[in-house]
Amino acid sequence: MTNILNLISLWALPALILLVLTVGVIKKVPVYEEFTDGAKDGFKVAINIIPYLVAIIVAISMLRASGAIEMLANALAPLLKSWHIPADVLPLTIVRSLSGSAALGVFSDIANNLGPDSYATKLAAIMVGSSETTFYVLAVYFGAVKISKIRYALLVGLLADLVGIISAVWVCNWMFG
Amino acid sequence: MNYIFYLLIVISIVIGAVNGKLQDVVNAVMSGAELSVKVAFSLIGIMAFWLGIMKIAQKSGIIDFLSKILKPVTKVLFNEIPPQSPAVGDIAMNFTANAFGLSNAATPFGIKAMEELQKENKDKTSASNSMCLFLGMNTAGFQLIPTTVLAVLVGIGYKNPTEIIAPTLLVTIIAFTFAVVLSKVLQKVWKVQMINPHPNPLPEGEGIIDTEGKND
Numbered sequence: 001m002t003n004i005l006n007l008i009s010l011w012a013l014p015a016l017i018l019l020v021l022t023v024g025v026i027k028k029v030p031v032y033e034e035f036t037d038g039a040k041d042g043f044k045v046a047i048n049i050i051p052y053l054v055a056i057i058v059a060i061s062m063l064r065a066s067g068a069i070e071m072l073a074n075a076l077a078p079l080l081k082s083w084h085i086p087a088d089v090l091p092l093t094i095v096r097s098l099s100g101s102a103a104l105g106v107f108s109d110i111a112n113n114l115g116p117d118s119y120a121t122k123l124a125a126i127m128v129g130s131s132e133t134t135f136y137v138l139a140v141y142f143g144a145v146k147i148s149k150i151r152y153a154l155l156v157g158l159l160a161d162l163v164g165i166i167s168a169v170w171v172c173n174w175m176f177g
Numbered sequence: 178m179n180y181i182f183y184l185l186i187v188i189s190i191v192i193g194a195v196n197g198k199l200q201d202v203v204n205a206v207m208s209g210a211e212l213s214v215k216v217a218f219s220l221i222g223i224m225a226f227w228l229g230i231m232k233i234a235q236k237s238g239i240i241d242f243l244s245k246i247l248k249p250v251t252k253v254l255f256n257e258i259p260p261q262s263p264a265v266g267d268i269a270m271n272f273t274a275n276a277f278g279l280s281n282a283a284t285p286f287g288i289k290a291m292e293e294l295q296k297e298n299k300d301k302t303s304a305s306n307s308m309c310l311f312l313g314m315n316t317a318g319f320q321l322i323p324t325t326v327l328a329v330l331v332g333i334g335y336k337n338p339t340e341i342i343a344p345t346l347l348v349t350i351i352a353f354t355f356a357v358v359l360s361k362v363l364q365k366v367w368k369v370q371m372i373n374p375h376p377n378p379l380p381e382g383e384g385i386i387d388t389e390g391k392n393d
Contacts, residue, residue, distance in 0.1 A: 024237040034229075038229040046217050050217045053217055057209045057210075058210050059189070061208060065204065066189040067198050068188055068193075104325060129341065131317075140284065144292065145294075152360070156313040160353075
């Protein structure tokens with residue numbers, strides 16, 4: 001099982017590239033010209049999202065530095081305790097919507113300190129693996145098309161994160177509890 | 178977005194001051210700004226590469242093929258965009274890349290899809306129903322195999338790291354489904370405020386069916 005999954009992980013990317021290029025050549029598409037033509041837009045798109053990224057990443061960095069996340073986690077502690085969420089996993093419930101690298105950092109910390117057999121490691125793995133950084137995705141995707149009125153998009157993202165946390169706890173309890 | 182941005186910053190400064198961490202908050206402004214540019218620049222090459230691959234896929238009909246397969250799904254979910262819109266193919270590519278854990282590729286495809294959705298959008302500053310739904314699908318982080326997490330688990334000597342895949346998939350499916358349903362519900366409640374003086378703003382959703390008929 002592990003071998004098959006490793007094989008899929010290893011081959012997903014090369015297989016996709018190979019498939020696209022091979023079909024292109026078979027269909028007589030000038031692959032080199034089309035590639036470079038498409039690639040031209042890469043610079044423009046990446047530069048366009050800078051202002052949106054700066055706004056979101058600076059605000060999130062400030063929030064993390066202020067200690068607000070720990071305060072919120074502490075305030076929520078009694079509630080989360082009653083759901084059998086280990087204290088080490090608390091910051092993760094908040095940080096995973098805000099910053100992908102921070103979430104991965106917290107997860108690595110838990111994994112390295114508590115080891116492979118702990119319930120916290122498993123729960124943290126499920127929480128990190130099942131989520132995408134809501135704020136980052138919002139800044140990049142809406143920034144690229146200059147959308148400023150986001151309507152209910154953030155609400156959906158955050159509520160889905162909350163549902164993800166609750167179901168992660170439930171599933172983990174059920175499978176490994 | 179204005180209030181969210183303002184709130185995040187006010188909370189950071191006030192709480193930072195209360196915790197005596199104001200210096201850290203100030204440093205975070207600088208490091209955060211620097212980090213954003215680093216993130217954007219590191220995206221340039223990846224974006225260029227995948228947009229290039231995408232162009233070949235488009236010219237050789239792969240994207241048309243993918244959109245045809247996913248049509249029954251996209252037709253229901255994205256009922257407000259015309260079925261022949263290139264957005265359908267881009268959404269299909271984004272979804273496929275996400276599912277296989279190729280988040281590097283998923284982002285350029287996703288941005289491309291957003292650009293196509295923006296073309297169908299009536300108010301260019303306000304997110305359309307389809308855009309909100311597409312964003313919700315992406316923030317829910319649908320993924321078949323959580324590659325990074327598995328790598329960490331292997332690193333600490335976890336005996337059977339793949340046992341984490343099934344529960345993660347279950348959770349991600351729940352969150353994904355919830356995001357889709359919630360988007361569909363909220364789009365009825367939280368309508369676009371038409372600020373630009375369009376002479377005849379079509380009712381949400383119904384207008385698109387009209388255009389579809391004309392194009393046929």
